[in-house]
Amino acid sequence: MIEVKNLVKKYGQFEVLKSIDFSVDKGTVFGFLGKNGVGKSTTMNILTGLIGFNSGEIKFEGLDFVKNKGKIMQSIGYLTENPVFYEYMTAVEYLNFIAEVSDYDKKSRSKRVDELLEQVKLTEAKNRKVGGYSRGMKQRLGLAVALFNHPKYLFLDEPTSALDPQGRLEMVELISDLKGRDITVFLSTHILSDVERVCDEVSIMDKGNILLTRNLKDLQKEFIQPIFDITFEEECNVIAETLQGLSWVENIKNVDTRKISVYAKDMDIAKQNLMGELVKFKNPVINYQIRQGNLEDIFIRMVNGNGII
Numbered sequence: 001m002i003e004v005k006n007l008v009k010k011y012g013q014f015e016v017l018k019s020i021d022f023s024v025d026k027g028t029v030f031g032f033l034g035k036n037g038v039g040k041s042t043t044m045n046i047l048t049g050l051i052g053f054n055s056g057e058i059k060f061e062g063l064d065f066v067k068n069k070g071k072i073m074q075s076i077g078y079l080t081e082n083p084v085f086y087e088y089m090t091a092v093e094y095l096n097f098i099a100e101v102s103d104y105d106k107k108s109r110s111k112r113v114d115e116l117l118e119q120v121k122l123t124e125a126k127n128r129k130v131g132g133y134s135r136g137m138k139q140r141l142g143l144a145v146a147l148f149n150h151p152k153y154l155f156l157d158e159p160t161s162a163l164d165p166q167g168r169l170e171m172v173e174l175i176s177d178l179k180g181r182d183i184t185v186f187l188s189t190h191i192l193s194d195v196e197r198v199c200d201e202v203s204i205m206d207k208g209n210i211l212l213t214r215n216l217k218d219l220q221k222e223f224i225q226p227i228f229d230i231t232f233e234e235e236c237n238v239i240a241e242t243l244q245g246l247s248w249v250e251n252i253k254n255v256d257t258r259k260i261s262v263y264a265k266d267m268d269i270a271k272q273n274l275m276g277e278l279v280k281f282k283n284p285v286i287n288y289q290i291r292q293g294n295l296e297d298i299f300i301r302m303v304n305g306n307g308i309i
């Protein structure tokens with residue numbers, strides 16, 4: 001288990017982390033969500049020992065992080081946002097190089113290399129130079145490096161953000177395969193569909209604060225309310241602004257120039273009144289539907305609103 005209490009990180013006067021608290025249960029996949037620049041990488045860099053922090057407390061399995069850093073670091077694997085490799089090496093050569101620098105037991109090295117290549121689905125490409133790999137393949141090789149020393153804690157910083165849908169799916173499947181292997185995964189991302197596929201628990205972060213930490217299924221049950229999607233014949237900015245001023249409307253998302261999503265504070269009042277409001281405008285409605293919300297909707301309501309769902 002990882003426990004983080006009152007963690008503060010400052011760069012000069014700028015408080016990147018404003019006293020954050022969260023805990024990560026053993027063996028779970030923990031999704032750390034937030035837009036770019038909210039402090040995700042900073043948190044990960046602190047938890048993986050790359051940078052220090054100003055105040056607060058971090059514990060891994062009850063052990064204080066500062067006092068037991070060396071020991072804790074041995075149980076950590078980290079895939080950074082943009083992993084860098086010696087591109088003239090093949091995957092086999094590169095993993096053997098990692099074995100060498102991490103002083104991995106000589107007798108079992110080649111077995112470990114083979115098993116990791118299999119795990120990240122690079123066996124067929126193992127003798128090709130890394131320089132010729134796709135981004136997805138490089139990310140998978142980075143995962144193999146992070147897993148090399150059998151970490152108990154695996155930190156993945158935006159592992160899918162630079163990948164195409166196929167690459168993302170492959171990476172998410174690999175993360176999913178780690179479940180049940182006695183490994184705790186800390187996954188930072190802003191791709192919410194990936195989180196929905198693989199995470200057990202999530203924290204939503206914004207501007208150095210944690211807005212919420214919750215079991216994903218509970219979060220979905222508790223907060224995902226229906227949403228109105230409305231498409232107009234013409235541009236609808238004025239309508240969006242007017243609806244935003246209504247007491248029973250919580251938030252409006254401009255999907256595009258002619259389409260909005262309406263998040264209601266009270267669903268029953270919204271159902272009774274929304275149509276009546278829309279006909280006041282001389283802009284015909286060409287599509288009106290109520291759909292079930294998803295994690296992205298929760299995220300929008302949390303981050304764009306005042307933090308209260």
Ligand SMILES: Nc1ncnc2c1ncn2[C@@H]1O[C@H](COP(=O)(O)OP(=O)(O)OP(=O)(O)O)[C@@H](O)[C@H]1O
Nearest residue numbers: 011014016034035036037038039040041042043158
């Ligand atoms: N070394 C540094 N010196 C000063 N400010 C920094 C430093 N590193 C990060 N920051 C600032 O701290 C804030 C959080 O950065 P961080 O990289 O943690 O965000 P992030 O949520 O991981 O976003 P991204 O996904 O873009 O990496 C940003 O405003 C960033 O500019």
